[in-house]
Amino acid sequence: MTVSDPVVESVVATISRSATEIRQGLIGRRGTVDEENPSGETQAEADIWADELLGDRLAAIDGVGQYASEERTEIVDCGADPSAAESYAVAVDPLDGSSNLKSNNTMGTIFGVYDAALPARGETLVAAGFVLYGPITTMVIATDETVTEYELSGGERTVVDRDVTLPAEPVVYGFGGRVPDWPVDFREYAREIESELKLRYGGALIGDVNQVLTYGGTFGYPALESRPEGKLRLQFEGNPIGYVVEQAGGRSSDGTQSLLAVDPDALHDRTPVHVGNDDLIERLEATLA
Numbered sequence: 466m467t468v469s470d471p472v473v474e475s476v477v478a479t480i481s482r483s484a485t486e487i488r489q490g491l492i493g494r495r496g497t498v499d500e501e502n503p504s505g506e507t508q509a510e511a512d513i514w515a516d517e518l519l520g521d522r523l524a525a526i527d528g529v530g531q532y533a534s535e536e537r538t539e540i541v542d543c544g545a546d547p548s549a550a551e552s553y554a555v556a557v558d559p560l561d562g563s564s565n566l567k568s569n570n571t572m573g574t575i576f577g578v579y580d581a582a583l584p585a586r587g588e589t590l591v592a593a594g595f596v597l598y599g600p601i602t603t604m605v606i607a608t609d610e611t612v613t614e615y616e617l618s619g620g621e622r623t624v625v626d627r628d629v630t631l632p633a634e635p636v637v638y639g640f641g642g643r644v645p646d647w648p649v650d651f652r653e654y655a656r657e658i659e660s661e662l663k664l665r666y667g668g669a670l671i672g673d674v675n676q677v678l679t680y681g682g683t684f685g686y687p688a689l690e691s692r693p694e695g696k697l698r699l700q701f702e703g704n705p706i707g708y709v710v711e712q713a714g715g716r717s718s719d720g721t722q723s724l725l726a727v728d729p730d731a732l733h734d735r736t737p738v739h740v741g742n743d744d745l746i747e748r749l750e751a752t753l754a
């Protein structure tokens with residue numbers, strides 16, 4: 466099943482066709498390099514390699530005006546004006562959860578297609594989604610029409626769910642950061658959730674969010690005492706994941722409002738990230754108010 470907008474379909478098809486190559490290319494690239502990404506984090510060889518592979522291919526698509534990635538300081542100008550009709554800006558986290566590479570646990574690739582020049586509000590997204598490198602390589606794509614899940618094999622994508630919807634009854638939760646570093650009000654909320662749901666935290670946003678999409682519940686990487694802006698990046702992680710979960714019938718929040726309403730100051734802004742069932746996010750915002 467293709468996406469109706471031809472430029473968005475080219476972006477999605479490029480990422481899905483590259484996924485098998487990226488998965489294979491992780492072998493032999495599990496080490497770290499003596500470089501940091503714009504967020505000041507040590508890069509894995511695979512971070513840089515996946516970014517170069519995706520950057521070259523996505524920047525070459527007619528209708529992609531800008532390419533930006535968690536691994537690059539600057540936005541790549543791809544020629545077309547992203548605010549012109551039928552021209553978009555693509556923001557990518559080439560390898561999400563790369564700290565899981567060493568331990569051979571799940572990782573992902575996250576993308577957002579913005580109908581605005583970057584950095585942009587999530588409300589300007591026209592599509593977003595992710596590839597999950599799990600036992601099976603799957604891809605979730607959200608547009609303003611629906612959320613679709615595919616299995617990827619040999620460069621092709623096969624629909625496995627045409628209407629991904631958050632289950633009404635929450636089952637799992639996962640919260641990042643260290644408990645002593647959680648602000649008291651979040652700790653209070655976490656205690657309540659811990660008494661109601663099952664812990665599922667795998668250290669890769671994509672794997673943890675896919676648990677929430679599959680079973681219902683909530684994932685959060687909260688504001689920390691040591692880092693009030695949280696760890697995850699708005700353009701490359703918060704907005705795309707917030708868009709997917711909201712399109713799947715759930716909610717997103719930075720603790721006070723939908724992630725998609727957050728006004729970015731800079732391309733690599735971090736934000737607290739919370740996604741999941743409506744009432745869980747409502748309780749979170751009430752607790753943090």
Ligand SMILES: O=P(O)(O)OC[C@H]1O[C@](O)(COP(=O)(O)O)[C@@H](O)[C@@H]1O
Binds near residue numbers: 668
């Ligand atoms: O290692 P921590 O503090 O649990 O953080 C895990 C979080 O960091 C991340 O790995 C950050 O993503 P990157 O690996 O793309 O930098 C998220 O995927 C995950 O949710």
Ligand SMILES: [Mg+2]
Binds near residue numbers: 558560561670
């Ligand atoms: Mg990431």
Ligand SMILES: [Mg+2]
Binds near residue numbers: 561562
């Ligand atoms: Mg990453």
